[in-house]
Amino acid sequence: MTKELSSAAKLRDALEEEIVTGQILPGARLDEVSLAERFGVSRTPVREALHQLASAGLVEIQPRRGATVTELHADTLVEMFDVMAELEAMAVGLAARRHTEADKKAIVSAHAECKRAAKSGDVDRYYYANEAFHDALYAASHHAFLITQCRQLHRRLKAYRRLQLRVRHRVSASLAEHQSIIDAILAFDQAQAAACARRHIVVQGERFGDLIASLKSLAAAE
Amino acid sequence: MTKELSSAAKLRDALEEEIVTGQILPGARLDEVSLAERFGVSRTPVREALHQLASAGLVEIQPRRGATVTELHADTLVEMFDVMAELEAMAVGLAARRHTEADKKAIVSAHAECKRAAKSGDVDRYYYANEAFHDALYAASHHAFLITQCRQLHRRLKAYRRLQLRVRHRVSASLAEHQSIIDAILAFDQAQAAACARRHIVVQGERFGDLIASLKSLAAAE
DNA sequence: GTCAATAATATTGTATACAAGAAGCCATGG
DNA sequence: CCATGGCTTCTTGTATACAATATTATTGAC
Numbered sequence: 391m392t393k394e395l396s397s398a399a400k401l402r403d404a405l406e407e408e409i410v411t412g413q414i415l416p417g418a419r420l421d422e423v424s425l426a427e428r429f430g431v432s433r434t435p436v437r438e439a440l441h442q443l444a445s446a447g448l449v450e451i452q453p454r455r456g457a458t459v460t461e462l463h464a465d466t467l468v469e470m471f472d473v474m475a476e477l478e479a480m481a482v483g484l485a486a487r488r489h490t491e492a493d494k495k496a497i498v499s500a501h502a503e504c505k506r507a508a509k510s511g512d513v514d515r516y517y518y519a520n521e522a523f524h525d526a527l528y529a530a531s532h533h534a535f536l537i538t539q540c541r542q543l544h545r546r547l548k549a550y551r552r553l554q555l556r557v558r559h560r561v562s563a564s565l566a567e568h569q570s571i572i573d574a575i576l577a578f579d580q581a582q583a584a585a586c587a588r589r590h591i592v593v594q595g596e597r598f599g600d601l602i603a604s605l606k607s608l609a610a611a612e
Numbered sequence: 613m614t615k616e617l618s619s620a621a622k623l624r625d626a627l628e629e630e631i632v633t634g635q636i637l638p639g640a641r642l643d644e645v646s647l648a649e650r651f652g653v654s655r656t657p658v659r660e661a662l663h664q665l666a667s668a669g670l671v672e673i674q675p676r677r678g679a680t681v682t683e684l685h686a687d688t689l690v691e692m693f694d695v696m697a698e699l700e701a702m703a704v705g706l707a708a709r710r711h712t713e714a715d716k717k718a719i720v721s722a723h724a725e726c727k728r729a730a731k732s733g734d735v736d737r738y739y740y741a742n743e744a745f746h747d748a749l750y751a752a753s754h755h756a757f758l759i760t761q762c763r764q765l766h767r768r769l770k771a772y773r774r775l776q777l778r779v780r781h782r783v784s785a786s787l788a789e790h791q792s793i794i795d796a797i798l799a800f801d802q803a804q805a806a807a808c809a810r811r812h813i814v815v816q817g818e819r820f821g822d823l824i825a826s827l828k829s830l831a832a833a834e
Numbered sequence: 835g836t837c838a839a840t841a842a843t844a845t846t847g848t849a850t851a852c853a854a855g856a857a858g859c860c861a862t863g864g
Numbered sequence: 865c866c867a868t869g870g871c872t873t874c875t876t877g878t879a880t881a882c883a884a885t886a887t888t889a890t891t892g893a894c
Contacts, residue, residue, distance in 0.1 A: 396675055396877065422846070432879045434656075437847090441660055445667030453618055454846055454885055469757035473702070480698045535691035618847065644876070654849045659877085676855055676876055836894090843888075854877075864867080 398435035401425075402442050409448050409459055412549045420449060420457040447546065464602040467550055471595030474543050475588045478524070481540055483584035485530035486575045493530035494576065500526045501568055508561050516561055517552050523568060527587075530575070554598045567593070620657035623647075624664050631670050631681055634771045642671060642679040669768065686824040689772055693817030696765050697810045700749070703762055705806035707752035708797045715752035716798065722748045723790055730783050738783055739774050745790060749809075752797070776820045789815070 395403075405425075408414045425436045440457045443449045451457045462470075485493065500523040507516040524544065528537045544551075555561060567590040574583035617625075627647075630636045647658045662679045665671045673679045684692075707715065722745040729738040746766065750759045766773075777783060789812040796805035 398877080399675075423844095433846090434878055434880090438660065438663055438877095442663055442667050445664050453621075455887095456846070466757060469755055472755065473699070473758055473761055476698060476702045477695070480695070533691055533694065535688060536695055539695060620847080645874095655876090656848055656850090660847095677857090678876070838893085839891090841888100841890080843886100845884105845886075847882105847884075849882080850880085852877105852879080855875090857872105857874075859872080860870095862867105862869085864865105 396435070397429070397431050398438040398442075401429055401431070401435055402439035404429070405439055405443060406446075406448060409443070410545060410548045414459055416459050416461040418459045420459065422456070446542075462550075464599065467547075467602075468595050468599055470543065470547060471591060471598065474540075474547060475591035475595070477536065477540050477543065478527070478591050479584040479588035481528050481531040481533065481536050482571060482575065482587035483580045484533050484536070485527055486578055486580040486583035488532045489530040489575060493526070496526040497523070497530060497572060497575065501572055504565060504568060508565050513555055513561065517555060520555075520564065527571070527575075550598060551594065554594055554601060557597050557601060560597060563593070564590070618657070619651075619653050620660040620664075623651055623653065623657055624661035626651070627661055627665060628668075628670060631665070632767060632770045636681055638681050638683040640681045642681065644678070668764075684772075686821065689769075690817050690821055692765065692769055693813060693820065696762075696769060697813035697817065699758065699762050699765065700746070700813050701806040701810035703750050703753040703755065703758050704793060704797065704809035705802045706755050706758070707749055708800055708802040708805035710754045711752040711797060715748070718748040719745070719752060719794060719797065723794055726787060726790060730787050735777055735783065739777060742777075742786065749793070749797075772820060773816065776816055776823060779819050779823060782819060785815070786812070 405414070405420075414420075420440060422433045422436050422440070425440075426433045429436070440449060440451065444451045444457065448460055449457045450460050485497075489497070500519065504516065504519040504523050507519040521544075525541075528540045531537060555564070567586065571583060571586045571590060574586050627636070627642075636642075642662060644655045644658050644662070647662075648655045651658070662671060662673065666673045666679065670682055671679045672682050707719075711719070722741065726738065726741040726745050729741040743766075747763075750762045753759060777786070789808065793805060793808045793812060796808050
């Protein structure tokens with residue numbers, strides 16, 4: 391059932407996963423023949439996969455000079471968090487107005503899993519639970535196009551979001567923010583829900599900025 | 613200087629233009645060999661172009677079944693206008709805070725051209741002037757990532773935006789909305805600017821919905 | 835010893851050839 | 865007369881070959 395994908399599509403997904411999770415580092419060169427050999431295919435599907443990733447912004451292709459994994463500067467990333475905040479605020483605001491009983495259940499249970507994950511102290515588990523929670527929020531907006539936009543950007547920020555979760559006390563703060571979002575949604579308070587969601591993401595951007603700053607000062611001290 | 617593009621890239625741009633302007637109709641089949649013949653190249657660059665357009669959402673590719681121009685249902689389009697409204701509100705709000713003297717000049721002069729175009733009664737001329745105006749607004753936000761997102765979505769809505777301009781009195785209304793946006797920006801009033809921009813786009817979505825509805829009732833009456 | 839120019843190499847961009855799957859068509863059976 | 869099965873044909877997906885450009889190394893001159 392899931393084996394109907396073309397090798398180009400499989401390649402694209404595999405590469406995307408490796409880039410998004412940081413297995414392939416930003417700035418790394420993506421050589422067509424090496425990739426072709428690694429995946430046991432010819433250069434043709436490799437090229438297709440690379441071009442598709444380029445359209446998604448994950449890799450950059452310079453004519454006649456090959457592809458590299460996109461390097462996101464700290465300020466670009468912060469900007470991406472800005473836009474993510476706005477989109478998510480919109481989604482959550484809509485969710486406050488439009489959510490069904492099923493949506494409510496999904497959100498609450500995703501949040502419960504987040505709590506369990508937080509208590510367990512397993513950051514990765516929290517990461518996945520968090521992802522499911524946000525997905526439930528998007529779904530409750532019942533706004534198909536917005537959902538795709540949110541998912542796309544969310545995915546691009548995946549690796550960095552994960553990083554930012556390692557900041558001290560971030561997980562418990564995140565959890566509290568989730569709670570306030572849920573409260574606003576269940577009260578059908580659109581404005582409040584949107585505001586909470588926006589703050590939730592903006593905070594992530596800020597923490598991420600802090601992280602970058604501290605890394606920079608560390609590097610400078612060496 | 614501009615001739616450094618690969619044939620695949622040229623093809624992609626040409627096809628994008630034809631789709632966006634409606635020369636190729638939604639739902640139309642895009643046959644690889646026909647396109648290859650038409651542009652005098654082999655299938656390889658055609659495939660690359662199609663896949664890139666697919667990532668951008670302009671065409672849909674079904675495995676082993678070829679590519680067609682994406683058909684956007686009325687409700688999807690309205691949703692896209694929703695998101696556009698939110699992004700543009702964000703950009704204009706930022707522009708109110710961040711605009712420079714140069715930005716101010718660019719915006720005002722773009723608006724002046726809009727006025728002249730409106731007075732001339734040339735809808736196409738107004739369309740292009742309008743595009744330049746919005747671009748000037750985006751630029752004034754000084755938010756690189758937001759600008760790319762706005763441009764991308766704006767481009768996808770291009771054909772439909774044009775359609776909606778034909779609605780009676782829409783051009784003069786649009787012009788008035790522009791004026792209110794400018795006023796808010798020049799007053800450095802972020803909230804007001806964002807609200808005006810949001811309304812400006814939401815109205816477009818609504819007018820577009822009206823248009824669709826009237827087309828539907830026309831079709832039903834036949 | 836360093837810089838520059840040219841040649842050698844490697845890598846991308848395009849074309850063509852081949853393989854595999856999907857759509858249409860005709861024939862045959864009910 | 866309609867439906868179903870197999871066959872033909874067309875189209876897409878992949879591989880390989882070739883062409884063009886960028887990179888690198890080597891050699892020569894200053």
